[in-house]
Amino acid sequence: MNGKKVVIALGGNAILQPGQKGTFESQLENIKITAKQLVSLVERGYQLLITHGNGPQVGQILLQQKAAEKDGIPPMPLHACGSFTQGLLGYMIQQCLYNEIKKIGIKKPVVTVVTQVLVSKDDPAFKNPTKPIGPFYSEAHARKAMEEFGEIWKEDSGRGWRRVVASPEPKSIIEIEAIKTLLSQGAIVIASGGGGIPVVLDDNGQLIGVNAVIDKDLAAERMAEEIDADIFVILTDVPYVAINYKKPNQKNLTNITLTEIKKYFEEGHFKEGSMGPKVKAVMRFVENKKKTAVITSLDNALQAVEGTFGTVVSP
Numbered sequence: 581m582n583g584k585k586v587v588i589a590l591g592g593n594a595i596l597q598p599g600q601k602g603t604f605e606s607q608l609e610n611i612k613i614t615a616k617q618l619v620s621l622v623e624r625g626y627q628l629l630i631t632h633g634n635g636p637q638v639g640q641i642l643l644q645q646k647a648a649e650k651d652g653i654p655p656m657p658l659h660a661c662g663s664f665t666q667g668l669l670g671y672m673i674q675q676c677l678y679n680e681i682k683k684i685g686i687k688k689p690v691v692t693v694v695t696q697v698l699v700s701k702d703d704p705a706f707k708n709p710t711k712p713i714g715p716f717y718s719e720a721h722a723r724k725a726m727e728e729f730g731e732i733w734k735e736d737s738g739r740g741w742r743r744v745v746a747s748p749e750p751k752s753i754i755e756i757e758a759i760k761t762l763l764s765q766g767a768i769v770i771a772s773g774g775g776g777i778p779v780v781l782d783d784n785g786q787l788i789g790v791n792a793v794i795d796k797d798l799a800a801e802r803m804a805e806e807i808d809a810d811i812f813v814i815l816t817d818v819p820y821v822a823i824n825y826k827k828p829n830q831k832n833l834t835n836i837t838l839t840e841i842k843k844y845f846e847e848g849h850f851k852e853g854s855m856g857p858k859v860k861a862v863m864r865f866v867e868n869k870k871k872t873a874v875i876t877s878l879d880n881a882l883q884a885v886e887g888t889f890g891t892v893v894s895p
């Protein structure tokens with residue numbers, strides 16, 4: 581048993597893939613595949629702290645809220661929709677892990693923590709929304725929503741148009757001590773889903789929810805630092821980070837140093853709202869902890885943790 585601590589971030593778009601309708605069953609199917617990989621890590625003695633994205637899911641829930649309004653049901657605010665996604669995806673990941681662990685005869689508690697993440701009320705992100713949520717639509721659909729509802733929409737990495745919302749920097753994980761306690765007791769923990777429920781301190785020092793969606797890769801990085809993780813892995817829907825992405829001279833990055841990837845980051849190779857925050861998160865982890873971080877696709881979890889596949893960033 582190696583006892584190494586791993587923080588794994590699962591992408592929301594990797595769970596609800598562009599082009600899929602996002603039924604419960606299709607999302608569960610994608611999670612089942614990942615759960616098998618995650619359990620092979622448990623078998624090898626890794627301690628897992630898992631988080632997940634929620635961009636597609638929180639956007640769908642927000643649309644469901646809007647649709648039910650005509651029946652007199654009050655819509656829940658965005659931060660509450662974020663908490664719904666922690667329950668929904670936490671439930672699915674928890675169940676899949678439970679079933680897979682049982683198959684190999686390992687006894688380990690699997691638990692999801694409803695997690696709040698502190699952000700600053702003065703974060704400039706509140707004035708400049710960058711986080712894509714919900715399904716991908718045509719440009720015409722986006723322009724209509726911008727005009728009718730005053731929403732902000734942007735094109736997302738050549739995949740279509742999506743609504744964007746504020747995505748402030750995660751400052752601290754409110755439930756971090758509970759997460760550490762659960763890990764120390766041998767539990768597999770799912771926490772800070774969807775980047776965490778964004779909260780600020782009001783004038784009386786009380787926590788209150790704010791309407792935003794925190795980037796889950798940046799929140800995962802905060803957790804990875806807090807628990808002193810040995811490796812930080814971001815699993816998404818592409819096997820490698822690329823430079824000149826979607827251009828004829830696209831080049832996938834395999835083993836790369838912090839200095840090299842920093843240079844590409846500064847040259848603007850990684851898109852805001854998709855690959856940009858992932859690269860930012862791994863750069864932070866490698867810089868602050870002097871340890872390795874990996875970005876790859878969901879089906880390569882095992883090799884990623886072992887540093888043999890994906891974009892492996894080292895100090």
Ligand SMILES: Nc1ncnc2c1ncn2[C@@H]1O[C@H](COP(=O)(O)OP(=O)(O)O)[C@@H](O)[C@H]1O
Pocket residue numbers: 590591592593594633635737815816817818820821822823824825849850851853854855856
């Ligand atoms: N330089 C790049 N290299 C690889 N993928 C990129 C790059 N820039 C943008 N992307 C896009 O980033 C996507 C992954 O980000 P995102 O959809 O936010 O992932 P997730 O929801 O899995 O966290 C990829 O599917 C790809 O379309």
Ligand SMILES: NC(=O)OP(=O)(O)O
Pocket residue numbers: 590591592593632633634635636774775793794795796797
């Ligand atoms: N909250 C968040 O970062 O979600 P995605 O990974 O789905 O974009």
